[in-house]
Amino acid sequence: MQIDLSVRNITKKFKDFIAVKSVSFDVKDGQFFSILGPSGCGKTTLLRMIAGLTEPTEGVIEIRGKSMVGIPPNKRPVNLIFQQLALFPMMNVGENIAFGLFRRGEKKTIIKKKVETILERVELSGFENKKIDQLSGGQKQRVAIARCLVLEPAVLLLDEPLGALDLKLREQMKVELKKLQAKVGTTFVYITHDQSEALVMSDFVAVMNNGEFEQIDTPQNLYNNPKTPFVAQFVGDNNTWTGRIRQCDKYIAEIETDEGHLFRTKVEDAFQTGLSVDLFLRPEAMLIQPAPNIANLNRFKVIIKSILFDGANSQLLATRPDSKKELLVALPQNRQYDYIQVNDNIEIGWNEQSGICFPRKQLP
Amino acid sequence: MKHQKRWALFFFLTPVILWLFLLIVLPHIDLLIMSFRIENDAGEMVWSLSNYAQFFEEPIYWRTFVRTAVYSILVTFLTFVIALPVALYITKVVAPRFQGFLTLLLLLPFWVSELVRVYGWMILLRESGVINHFLIKLGILNRPVEMLYNDATMILGLIYTSMLFMIVPLIAVLESLDNSLIEAAYDLGANMWTILFKIIIPHATPGIVSGSIVVFMLTLGNYLTPNLMGGKNSLWFTEQIYNQFIASFNWNQGSAFGFLLLVLSSIVVWLGLKLTRQTLRTVVK
Numbered sequence: 001m002q003i004d005l006s007v008r009n010i011t012k013k014f015k016d017f018i019a020v021k022s023v024s025f026d027v028k029d030g031q032f033f034s035i036l037g038p039s040g041c042g043k044t045t046l047l048r049m050i051a052g053l054t055e056p057t058e059g060v061i062e063i064r065g066k067s068m069v070g071i072p073p074n075k076r077p078v079n080l081i082f083q084q085l086a087l088f089p090m091m092n093v094g095e096n097i098a099f100g101l102f103r104r105g106e107k108k109t110i111i112k113k114k115v116e117t118i119l120e121r122v123e124l125s126g127f128e129n130k131k132i133d134q135l136s137g138g139q140k141q142r143v144a145i146a147r148c149l150v151l152e153p154a155v156l157l158l159d160e161p162l163g164a165l166d167l168k169l170r171e172q173m174k175v176e177l178k179k180l181q182a183k184v185g186t187t188f189v190y191i192t193h194d195q196s197e198a199l200v201m202s203d204f205v206a207v208m209n210n211g212e213f214e215q216i217d218t219p220q221n222l223y224n225n226p227k228t229p230f231v232a233q234f235v236g237d238n239n240t241w242t243g244r245i246r247q248c249d250k251y252i253a254e255i256e257t258d259e260g261h262l263f264r265t266k267v268e269d270a271f272q273t274g275l276s277v278d279l280f281l282r283p284e285a286m287l288i289q290p291a292p293n294i295a296n297l298n299r300f301k302v303i304i305k306s307i308l309f310d311g312a313n314s315q316l317l318a319t320r321p322d323s324k325k326e327l328l329v330a331l332p333q334n335r336q337y338d339y340i341q342v343n344d345n346i347e348i349g350w351n352e353q354s355g356i357c358f359p360r361k362q363l364p
Numbered sequence: 365m366k367h368q369k370r371w372a373l374f375f376f377l378t379p380v381i382l383w384l385f386l387l388i389v390l391p392h393i394d395l396l397i398m399s400f401r402i403e404n405d406a407g408e409m410v411w412s413l414s415n416y417a418q419f420f421e422e423p424i425y426w427r428t429f430v431r432t433a434v435y436s437i438l439v440t441f442l443t444f445v446i447a448l449p450v451a452l453y454i455t456k457v458v459a460p461r462f463q464g465f466l467t468l469l470l471l472l473p474f475w476v477s478e479l480v481r482v483y484g485w486m487i488l489l490r491e492s493g494v495i496n497h498f499l500i501k502l503g504i505l506n507r508p509v510e511m512l513y514n515d516a517t518m519i520l521g522l523i524y525t526s527m528l529f530m531i532v533p534l535i536a537v538l539e540s541l542d543n544s545l546i547e548a549a550y551d552l553g554a555n556m557w558t559i560l561f562k563i564i565i566p567h568a569t570p571g572i573v574s575g576s577i578v579v580f581m582l583t584l585g586n587y588l589t590p591n592l593m594g595g596k597n598s599l600w601f602t603e604q605i606y607n608q609f610i611a612s613f614n615w616n617q618g619s620a621f622g623f624l625l626l627v628l629s630s631i632v633v634w635l636g637l638k639l640t641r642q643t644l645r646t647v648v649k
Contacts, residue, residue, distance in 0.1 A: 053547055074553045086548035090566040099562075103553035151552065 002029040002064070004187040005050065005078075005155045010059030012045050019045040021211040022059070027155065027189060027204075032181050034198040035191045037208030038234070043191040044083075046208075047157050050189065051080040064154050074103070079148035080157040084164065085140055087132045093119075093143050094128030100151045118150040122180070137165050141173060149184060158190045162197060174200050195235050199223065207231045229358045232280040237315075239286075239327050241279040242360065245271045252352060255279055259323040263298045265355030276360035283315055284330035285354035288337055289347055297349035302327065304344045316340065318348070399619035415620035425604060425621070432601035433628055435515070436583040439522045440576050443530045446523065447575070451534035452564070456543065467535065474528055482592050485521055486512060489593075513595030521593040522583050529582060530575040537571025538564070573642045577633050584629050601625055 005027040012020040019042040027033045035043045048054040050061055052073035061068045063077055073080075079100075088096050094115050101111045119125055122142040127135075135143065141161060148156055162170045162177075178201045181188050192198050198205045199219040206216040207230070215227045226232035233240070243257035253267045255277060265279060290297055302318035305326065314331040329348060331337055340346065402412045419425045454466050473481060488494050489511040496508040511517060541564065549559045565572070590600030601621070608618030637644060 051551055053551070073547075073551045074555060080548070080551045082544045082548055084542065084544055086542065086544040088545060088549070088563060090563070099549070099554070100552035103555075103558060147552070 003027070004029045004031075004064055005033075005189065006060075006062040006065075007046075007050070008060045008062075010046070010049060010061060011057050012042070012049060012054065013057045019211055020049070020056075023208075023211075023213055025206060025213065025216055027187055030185050030187055031203045032178070032188045032190065032201055034202035034205045035189070035208050036195055036198040036205050036235070037191075037193060039193055041208045042211040043193075043208050044159060047080065047159055047189065047191050050155070051078055051157055052076050053080070077154040078157055079151055079153040080159060081144050081148055081161045083159045083161065085144040085161065087140060087144055087147070089132050091132075092128065093124070093130045093132065093135070096132065096143060097147045097150050100147065104151075114150055118146045121149070121184070122146045138169050138173060141165070145177075145180065149186060153186065155187045155189055158188060160192050160194075162192070162194070170197075177201060199235070207234060209234070226280075226356060229278050229280070229361070232356050232358070237283050237328060239281045239283065241281075241325075243277060243279060245273050245275045245277060247273055253277075253357065255357070259320075259325055261300070261320070261323070263355065264296075264352040265298075265357050266353050267357045271357075271359065278358050278360055280356040280358075281350060281354060282330075283328040286327070286329045286348050286350045288316075288329065288331070288340070290349035294349065294351075296352050298352060299347055299349040301345060302329075302348050304340060304342050304346065306342055307331065307340065318346075321345075395619040395622060398616050399623050401616055403616075415617050416624075418617060419620065419624060424599075428599045428601050428604055429624065429628070431599065432584060432625075433632065435519065435522075436580055437632070439519055439526065439583045440580045442519070443523050443526050443579050444572060444576060447527060447530035447534055448568075451531050451538050454531075455535055455538040455541075456546070470528055470531055478525060478588055481525070482521060482589055485517075485524070485593060489517060512593060513597050515594070515598050518590050518594035518598045518600075521589040522586060525586065525589050526579040526582050529578045533571040533575040533578075534568060537568045541567045569640055570642060570646050573636060573640050576636060580632060580636075581629055584625065 003026050007026075008024045009022045010020060010024070011018065011022050021042075023046060025033075035046065037043045045054060049056045050068075052068065052071060068076060088099065091099070097115045097118060098111050101114060106114075115128065116125075119127055122145060124139060124142055124146070127139070127143075132140065132143075144161065145156075162173050165173060174197055181201070190198070190201065199222070202219055204216060205219055205222055207214045207222065209230050215222060215231045217225075217227075222231060222235050226235060232238065241255075241257040241259075241261075241263070243255045243263075246254040246256050246262070248254070248267065248271045250270065251266050251268075252264055253271055255263050255265060257263065257279070263279065271277065287294075287297070290299065300320060302320055305317045305319055308315045308317055308331075312333060314333055316329040316331050318327050318329055319325060320327075327348075331340070399415050400411055400413065401409045402414050404410045419429070450470075454463055458466060486493070490496075491508045491510045491512075493511070495511065496505065499505040500508060545563055545567070546559055549563050554562065585602060586600070587602040587606060590598060591603055594600060602625075605618050605621045605625070608614045608621060
């Protein structure tokens with residue numbers, strides 16, 4: 001498969017602040033590639049460098065095998081969808097979409113045809129003469145996408161375009177964007193701080209922190225096998241413990257947490273006894289009242305502190321009787337656990353394969 | 365409560381209305397009446413259109429009038445052409461912390477009266493002035509040239525005088541232009557000129573029109589700068605009005621000229637608004 005975008009050792013320094021540190025990645029033709037990171041991690045800077053709006057300090061960006069060094073944004077085969085969409089308020093929808101085509105000097109009749117086709121594709125047929133301020137948030141979104149897609153870019157860059165929408169619309173646009181990408185087959189590079197956007201839409205996700213990529217992987221792998229503590233923490237909900245290795249045989253370690261509890265969990269390496277570790281556990285890895293015959297569970301009693309009802313994402317907030325540490329336990333809404341009340345004493349168990357354990361970074 | 369509100373409105377509006385009525389409307393009505401009256405042979409004041417007829421009969425009057433109109437439009441346009449890059453630089457290029465400082469620098473010359481500023485230019489440009497002195501010292505000229513008292517110098521002075529009134533509305537309107545619009549246009553394949561004509565100028569139109577109206581009116585009604593920098597070679601219509609009032613003591617003729625100038629400026633402003641599809645309401649905002 002053709003590689004549409006290749007970024008190699010790209011670095012950006014602003015005076016004494018390094019926004020992007022030697023980042024490298026490839027995006028294949030037709031992929032939906034997301035860069036996920038907290039605000040201020042350098043992801044927008046990275047995207048702007050790909051678009052050509054910011055000049056990298058070091059490194060090479062290649063688009064379809066052609067180096068982009070010194071090529072201004074108006075000559076690059078990439079288009080950027082801005083966070084605030086940046087639709088031109090002085091033009092109507094049709095003129096907005098035709099803007100790039102006119103700059104290329106295409107014929108008027110062809111432009112008209114292309115605008116019609118692309119509007120049909122984003123399901124806004126007949127909107128040519130509408131003013132921008134007559135559109136709803138979702139419609140503006142689609143006009144912004146159409147304005148870029150009509151130019152048939154090698155790579156479409158999206159800078160948190162769903163950020164300004166309200167929750168309901170955002171959920172809807174997530175699915176729509178994914179479908180649209182599959183339909184048009186353009187390579188998308190999408191940046192976001194919202195993990196659910198990245199996980200739902202992408203083929204590959206790069207998790208970025210402090211200007212560096214922590215892990216590039218499929219959404220499933222990111223969630224199930226995070227390679228760094230940051231990824232484990234940033235992607236998905238977590239229960240976190242800190243503790244020390246008591247003993248470690250091959251890939252199962254016994255950990256004593258700071259609260260004095262013992263857990264058995266799988267580990268990637270044979271860790272030394274006494275090593276400080278962080279232990280992460282997904283809320284859904286904890287089973288409520290597990291059947292006595294299930295083996296290899298870390299079982300313990302907890303007291304329910306509160307029930308956080310949120311539909312399919314409902315959780316229990318619980319503590320062990322002898323500690324104050326609060327645990328998040330997923331509460332499946334299949335009516336099976338409706339009997340659970342606050343202050344109930346129940347048993348919780350988690351499989352030793354579900355734990356994610358990393359050696360603790362030594363604090364300087 | 366309602367009664368109180370009305371009283372407050374009345375209280376604050378009264379001085380404005382009094383000022384407008386006593387100092388603007390009333391004198392203008394008087395001038396309008398005066399412009400239609402002449403002294404007949406018997407020394408009595410009678411109604412007549414001859415003050416206006418005089419204007420069309422005497423070429424120097426209407427030629428000066430047309431000249432003033434054309435040059436005012438030219439000055440307005442040139443001021444805009446110079447002010448736009450300055451305003452763009454201050455709002456879009458320079459770091460935000462210098463913006464206030466640069467705007468202050470623009471404002472600074474206006475702390476000095478127009479008279480002093482024009483004299484400043486005269487010191488620079490006159491035959492024995494600073495520029496001539498240096499040009500001769502450098503051997504570029506071998507004898508001093510009179511740079512004052514021509515159309516070019518007068519236009520320079522008028523542009524300098526009205527610069528600020530164009531830049532300030534432009535800065536205000538460009539500040540509201542989202543940078544990402546410029547970047548989006550650039551990203552979509554536009555070059556600098558397309559961005560200027562398709563994005564920046566359409567966005568800035570209300571500011572451009574309000575700046576232009578102010579500059580045009582100020583220039584049209586300027587007396588000092590054309591008089592001092594243009595001298596006898598560059599006549600301005602305000603000088604004709606002055607001459608009628610002060611030199612000829614013909615207030616009736618002067619009033620007619622004054623009204624012609626008022627009509628001219630109203631027509632040009634109205635045309636400008638129509639051409640740019642703006643309304644006075646959006647421009648005044």
